[in-house]
Amino acid sequence: MNRRHCLLGLLIILLWAVGGNGDASSDTEIIKKLLGKGYDWRVRPPGINLTIPGTHGAVVVTVNMLIRSISKIDDVNMEYSVQLTFREEWVDGRLAFGFPGDNTPDFLILTAGQQIWMPDSFFQNEKQAHKHDIDKPNVLIRIHRDGRILYSVRISMVLSCPMHLQYYPMDVQTCLIDLASYAYTESDIEYRWKEKEPVQLKKGLHSSLPSFELNSVNTDLCTSKTNTGTYSCLRTVLELKRQFSYYLLQLYIPSTMLVIVSWVSFWLDRGAVPARVTLGVTTLLTMTTQASGINAKLPPVSYTKAIDVWIGACLTFIFGALLEFAWVTYISSRSFYKRKKMCSSRNSLLMETKQALIIPNTVVAQFQDQPSDVSSLFRNSKFSPLLFQEVEMGLTSSPPDVWIRRHNNGKTVTEVNGLLNHTNDESAELIIIDAKHKNRRFIWWNNFKNVRLIRWVRHRLDVDDNAKRADLISRVLFPTLFIIFNFIYWIKYSQYHVPAAK
Template identity: 60%
Template sequence: MIGEFGHMNEKMAHKHLIDQPNVLIRIHKDGQILYSVRISLVLSCPMHLHDYPMDVQTCLIDLASYAYTTDDIEYKWKTEEPVQLKKGLEFSMPSFQLTNFTTTYCTSKTNTGEYSCLRTTLQLQRQFSYYLLQLYIPSTMLVIVSWVSFWLDRSAVPARVTLGVTTLLTMTTQASGINAKLPPVSYTKAIDVWIGACLTFIFGALLEFACVTYISSRNFYKSNKPSLAGHALHSTKSKSLTQPLTTPLLLPNSNFEHLTATSQLRNRPLQQEDNQNEVWVKQRNTESDVILMYNEESPSQLHREPGWKNFLKKLPAYRWIAKRLTIDDRAKRADYISRILFPTCFILFNIIYWIRYSRYQAQPQL
């Protein structure tokens, strides 16, 4: 009955026969028998790739009796050092690192009887340095390179389009090379989340340039409209509740409804000594029309800014950002906003991503 055992998760195996069968049998005086045979095995190990490439896999080696029940033969682990690891094992597994192993029993009961079984559980942690150098750092650099278009002039259309399309195609090629090494699975992996986010940021930079070009061309066509259209627009505005003013005005609430009907109101001063029911008028620095703002609920109450807003205005960073965003050119303003928005969102994504996936956890076996 010696050697009557099988590997339950075996895919392929063979005994070494060079130059003689590698088998050792030793019988001791006390009746103990040592039986040793050299076998090379290829075993199946179902893997869960949810956290790939920062995953920890649990693989099993099951040795069970095939034809003899526990009444005939029973396998037991050695008390001391039941599993011996060969020196230099870490060099033979470049993709994984053996972090832990345990021994247990997997005796099974079937219709034909109870069969003895030995189980070795191996915990394998995937080496992350390869993916860090081949995927994460290059893809991060591609995302940063796509932001260079925000600093280029919007009139440099060939440069910005070439930069966006090149980074997008490079990222797509890199993602295809990584996924070609993996089996197709129905769930989302950690590497899919990273690649999808990088593609989104690069594609977003390309869309931002399209929006900037559209806004710029729209402003250009607006500035070149015929003068007649401008006169017609001015005459239409003169009928509305607008007045060309250069100083802030204070209007009484009782006279607001008669502003357009009474022509005498235009000739007399609009500032009143009566401070009740005041209506504040929005003032612009230019000589353009000013729209009269009216609040029916509380016209006599002055609007005061909260303290936290005043505190923010005193910060140098807030003043620097506000200075960049108070430009009249909407296309240039979009580039300024993108210079701050895209890096900030990418940093926040990295914080959430690495907190979620950098914890190595062993996947349970089904």
């Protein structure tokens, strides 16, 4: 009984082996028959449009691809790396080996060394490329019974991507993958995208890029004309948006802080020279170093980028704060030596100023045509003896013009030295104008100063020290200008339009 069971098992194994060898032999025979003496892989197969005599038209090649990864987007060399599974499908009637319903297999798979005709496709913007061979060549050639051929290969390429960096780092780049035939014109090969899902993306590819985000993937045609003919071409358009968060944390916020730190010098005493100089120079050098690090990652383009405008503005504000300290030091020293010179040379008040000396609510006395009689006016006026002494000394060298502005209508000005009016008016204002500056060029300025807002500002800045006044103005002026610059900058560069691909 056991012997009978053993013989039956051996018979089943033998039949299975014979049947398997018969199938393998059948596939081998079909391939040998197809690629035998009558087939020449160097000749293009005829088209499928039987209405065209001869070659029956161009070979229609249907293309689709699976993008596996996008990496190494290089702004300096303007290129990027992509890994994809590239598929082509066409019909070669010479390789048809069966009919519907027969016992032939649905398709055959060719191995390495078995050559058939394939389109000479190439990527027009490719710089470097290679096929993957680990651990076997990642190539698939499948022949269907009706003569349809599927060619699939895994490729890694470095493609050129011309970039427009005017809005960097808020830019959106358009990178292309162009596919065309190298030798066959459109009368021999016609490329078409697959109707359903011509370009597939690996799951998670949109957010897997380190510095970019894949916004969209579109397909288009790019048929090109050259001196050798017109070639069919397919184009894949990748829209890549740069991730702004990195630059916000690494550039914009630190540079803004540096600008604000440079304004601290406005609150320091002007006598603290080492502190103010150190603060200004340190922030300036830090901003310059940061700008050099950013520009090292960019190509030396001839146009101005958004990041150049920002860095230039920050450097200008920091440098302006340093110059403001130099100006404060200058006018402080100038005022000191000027006061010292006035005390030593006993120059008059009228010789040291270009503006009018206005003495309100004075009692104007009668005086003669001689300029020396003006002294009696001051003796009868309600002001300090020290002011009278200074004006009296000024009258000995170059007598001024004396005017009275009456308060009756607020506009009438009567000349006193010219004997136009000699009446006393207790409500008048006495105006003494230097003879060298007796034009009316300051009238518009006096009217401007009477505006309520201007009067409030002047009251806040009403300090005797010009250097201190410069610091007070800078505390308001610099932040205001920086806020205005930010408003204009972000409105302009946040509205970016993607340039059309050519």
